[in-house]
Amino acid sequence: MVGIVGYGAHLPRHRIKVEEIAKTWGADAPSYKKGLMLKEKSVPPPDTDTITLSVEATKNALRRAGKLDPADIGAVYIGSESHPYAVKPSGTVVAEAIGAVPDIHCADYEFACKAGSEAMFVCLGLVKSGYIKYGLAIGADTSQGAPSDALEYSAAAGAAAFIMGGENVIAEALHTYSYMTDTPDFWRREYEFYPQHGGRFTGEPAYFKHTLGAARGIMERAGATAKDITYAVFHQPNGKFPLRAGKTLGFSKEQIEPGLLSPTLGNTYSGASPIGLTSILDVAKPGDTIMMVSYGSGAGSDAFIWKVTERINEVRDSAVRTRKLLDENLTYIDYGTYAKFRHKIRKNE
Amino acid sequence: MFPSRIWRESKHRYRLEAGKCTKCGKVVFPYRLICPVCGHREFEKVILPETGKLLTYSIIRVAPSQFTDQAPYAIGIAELENGVRLLAQVADCEVDDIKVGMDVRIEFRRVQTDSHHGVLSYGYKFVPKWY
Numbered sequence: 001m002v003g004i005v006g007y008g009a010h011l012p013r014h015r016i017k018v019e020e021i022a023k024t025w026g027a028d029a030p031s032y033k034k035g036l037m038l039k040e041k042s043v044p045p046p047d048t049d050t051i052t053l054s055v056e057a058t059k060n061a062l063r064r065a066g067k068l069d070p071a072d073i074g075a076v077y078i079g080s081e082s083h084p085y086a087v088k089p090s091g092t093v094v095a096e097a098i099g100a101v102p103d104i105h106c107a108d109y110e111f112a113c114k115a116g117s118e119a120m121f122v123c124l125g126l127v128k129s130g131y132i133k134y135g136l137a138i139g140a141d142t143s144q145g146a147p148s149d150a151l152e153y154s155a156a157a158g159a160a161a162f163i164m165g166g167e168n169v170i171a172e173a174l175h176t177y178s179y180m181t182d183t184p185d186f187w188r189r190e191y192e193f194y195p196q197h198g199g200r201f202t203g204e205p206a207y208f209k210h211t212l213g214a215a216r217g218i219m220e221r222a223g224a225t226a227k228d229i230t231y232a233v234f235h236q237p238n239g240k241f242p243l244r245a246g247k248t249l250g251f252s253k254e255q256i257e258p259g260l261l262s263p264t265l266g267n268t269y270s271g272a273s274p275i276g277l278t279s280i281l282d283v284a285k286p287g288d289t290i291m292m293v294s295y296g297s298g299a300g301s302d303a304f305i306w307k308v309t310e311r312i313n314e315v316r317d318s319a320v321r322t323r324k325l326l327d328e329n330l331t332y333i334d335y336g337t338y339a340k341f342r343h344k345i346r347k348n349e
Numbered sequence: 350m351f352p353s354r355i356w357r358e359s360k361h362r363y364r365l366e367a368g369k370c371t372k373c374g375k376v377v378f379p380y381r382l383i384c385p386v387c388g389h390r391e392f393e394k395v396i397l398p399e400t401g402k403l404l405t406y407s408i409i410r411v412a413p414s415q416f417t418d419q420a421p422y423a424i425g426i427a428e429l430e431n432g433v434r435l436l437a438q439v440a441d442c443e444v445d446d447i448k449v450g451m452d453v454r455i456e457f458r459r460v461q462t463d464s465h466h467g468v469l470s471y472g473y474k475f476v477p478k479w480y
């Protein structure tokens with residue numbers, strides 16, 4: 001049996017409300033709140049980046065992995081579109097911070113919002129093949145949307161970490177499937193600070209085609225319909241898209257909501273569906289099945305079907321639950337503080 | 350901060366690695382060559398606990414150039430559960446809300462950023478322990 005042996009998330013405590021962003025740009029807050037189902041989003045303070053979020057999420061994953069020796073982790077892969085360095089790996093810092101060096105393979109992944117699920121897929125494969133005993137897969141981002149752009153209302157920060165292994169499995173990987181085409185719906189050229197996107201083109205031919213394509217593909221392979229799966233979590237660029245994808249596939253609101261965090265978290269890019277999965281594992285019962293489908297612009301989706309084991313009851317409260325990080329101990333900031341935190345103000349150096 | 354210093358100090362800055370004297374049990378952080386209590390020269394590696402209590406703090410209002418964006422901020426000394434005391438910035442907390450005796454947790458943060466092109470240095474900060 002190969003699957004998740006430890007999982008954890010980390011979120012910054014700072015939030016900005018949609019009204020606060022809309023007020024600054026003269027935009028209509030109710031239309032964002034209703035149209036995209038977004039209320040607020042997380043904001044990383046200046047001392048928090050993809051690396052620090054990854055380390056804290058990994059520490060929570062290790063707490064749930066019992067007596068696992070970090071030195072037995074054979075690979076660390078961080079998926080992100082906001083690695084702090086253009087040249088210098090993020091994963092080496094995480095590996096050093098948990099004491100997993102030097103017997104470890106390390107790579108940073110990039111594929112817009114799907115880089116985290118890529119890391120999960122590769123770790124599962126390496127564990128299954130016997131190349132490594134444990135693999136650490138992280139999806140983390142501190143994403144930026146251009147000021148006044150629609151993306152500014154959603155681009156958020158957070159991380160999820162999963163340790164894959166073959167013993168003491170919390171959630172077994174029953175099936176995996178990926179679906180990919182070349183679709184230029186969102187991109188950022190080198191040296192550009194903010195990404196560009198294709199507006200409405202990001203919906204039907206991009207998010208929905210790939211998300212539904214991957215979901216249908218894995219459900220067909222599993223011989224399952226929506227009724228056979230307990231929970232589903234999709235990439236969540238806003239609150240509306242994942243609900244619509246779920247409805248199209250026949251999932252009820254009750255199957256989607258435990259993993260739907262974007263209305264108050266925003267879009268955590270590479271962290272989005274992985275953090276949603278941690279939130280589902282926090283409430284899942286042994287025997288439950290979970291379908292996770294990521295989406296990355298450019299474009300593609302990775303799908304997984306997980307089956308939760310008895311061990312979940314032993315480990316889930318060994319670390320903080322994701323909903324607690326989402327809902328409690330929050331600090332709301334104004335647009336000026338947000339602009340300062342996100343280095344949107346030009347200063348004399 | 351020089352890259353060589355970040356590299357040299359990463360074990361204690363990144364993962365709170367300390368030395369425990371194999372003779373008298375004194376825990377030293379960061380690492381030392383000679384035990385300050387008994388003069389012994391052998392230590393075993395221990396990892397410090399991540400929670401403790403704030404013993405004292407000072408609020409920095411006129412900050413050095415790398416930290417001006419963060420002012421006002423607090424630097425504090427906390428005593429961890431095993432009695433080891435260490436100095437760090439208190440993050441995620443308004444300076445008016447900081448109190449001596451408050452429970453703190455250690456989190457991994459970016460501690461210094463040298464301009465736009467320098468190396469990033471990471472390490473520990475205290476945050477209020479809220480769960």
Ligand SMILES: [Zn+2]
Binds near residue numbers: 372373375384388
């Ligand atoms: Zn001694």
